[in-house]
Amino acid sequence: MSSEIQSNLEGVLDRGDFAVTAECGPPRGADPEVIRKKGEFLKGYVDAVNVTDNQTAIVRMSSIAASVHLLQMGLEPVMQMVTRDRNRIALQSDILGAYSLGIKNILCLSGDHQSFGSQPDAVNVFDIDSINLIHTVRDMAESGKDMSGYELNRPPRMFIGAAANPFADPFEYRVIRLAKKIDAGARFIQTQCVYNLDRFKEWVRLAREEGLTEKAYILGGVTPLKSEGMANYMAKRVAGMEVPEAIIRRMAGVSKKKAAEEGIQICLETIAALREIKGVHGVHIMAIEWEEKVGALVEAAGLAPRPAAV
């Protein structure tokens, strides 16, 4: 619809620029300054900022509210939305609300299981799954109707994203699932953190063979490691994460003082490698509680300044 303005992220990707997004976790509290401070670190270095939705099933400021705080600072949010906590009625309602507030990008996820969080005694919802959610957002834009078939006045037309984990099992099925997400309506894909480049390349190759990299934009996920401890934690304790021995050895091979520097270096090498892979259209930087490093990282990667919004 001509009256609806395209999101900045969509524009960057459509023009063929290598996109840069970053992740920003809302605070465990109602202070907007926390999110603004993180936003300041990212401003000018990214095309859009993912705002997580109660990640790891820990209660935080809502993704919608934190997204609006970023919008007010001139940053473009990618609102993450999980199906763990809300049924289809609440999800659709929040999509309408978010769009009314100017949020143009959405990342549809199932969400971390509540047993990983601070309130494992909570019930989960999972009324619909992430692929159903993608379908729903697409249908709202295309048919102009909600799930009940009711005609919406000003339907939301969001740039729809989905997550993919090339490192989970069964590997052969990962590309089929990616295809399902793209068929459902995902136009951009942000992946789990890439540490195992060989496996990632193989996954992209399979996606390319299926023609998927022509249908959706793939943004490779990266997380700079701060220490050997973090590398080990990610390798052993974080669901769906794969950190090869060689990376852990590299982090262990430097003094504690130099560990962060080494982590950044590995991250830069990964970004450089991602840019060389045919079918990868951008990078998604998840600097966990380390947002202040994103600017320097983007500069060092030669990805700054970001293209101006059109």
Place this chain on the structure above:
Amino acid sequence: MIVGEQKPIGEIKQILSPYKRVLVLGCGTCVKTCFAGGEDEVAVLSSALRLVFKKEGREITIEELTVERQCEDEFIREAAPAVSNNAAVLSLACGAGVQAIARRFIDVPVLPGVNTTFIGVLEKQGLFTEECLGCGDCKLAVFGGVCPVTRCSKKLLNGPCGGSRAGKCEVNPETDCAWQFIISRLEVLGQLDNLRKYNPPKDWRASHAGGPRKLVREDHII
């Protein structure tokens, strides 16, 4: 079958504390098969309770009885004389049995001695696994006979999620990933194409989400 597990003796002791005459009532169907509330469990639990209360110097008489099924009035009626002898009933049936007994004997407190856990399968001796949520709208035909609604921790109809690793679920490494099973089964059945098909949102009306359910079989009504 319906799988249940006997409550800890401490909790049973506590809920029985106001009463001096108690009927421990077993059920000879599902809970018997899962060793939670059949005749044998009634005997063992009753002996244990007598011993515990005796040690504490409390006077309590415990009567034992097991009926074929506590969820059918025809069998429940057999318990009437024993129930009238006692001040309370400790039912070792599933939650349905407890309520059916309570409905029949309205002036007697009926207390649960079992936690009803799930509809499951006896995987091997001593191991029961949850296989069915009783959602009222079975789609097992699409999923190679493996239920993602019950066996996937996130109820994903278009799984597996990114947390499936070496055939195990991210939520608990001892839990098998339902989607790994679905894929393996579909492979054997030559139905891998099913994986590419979009499964739309589930209609939960047939499930408990639609409120307590009732099944009417006109052809069986006399």
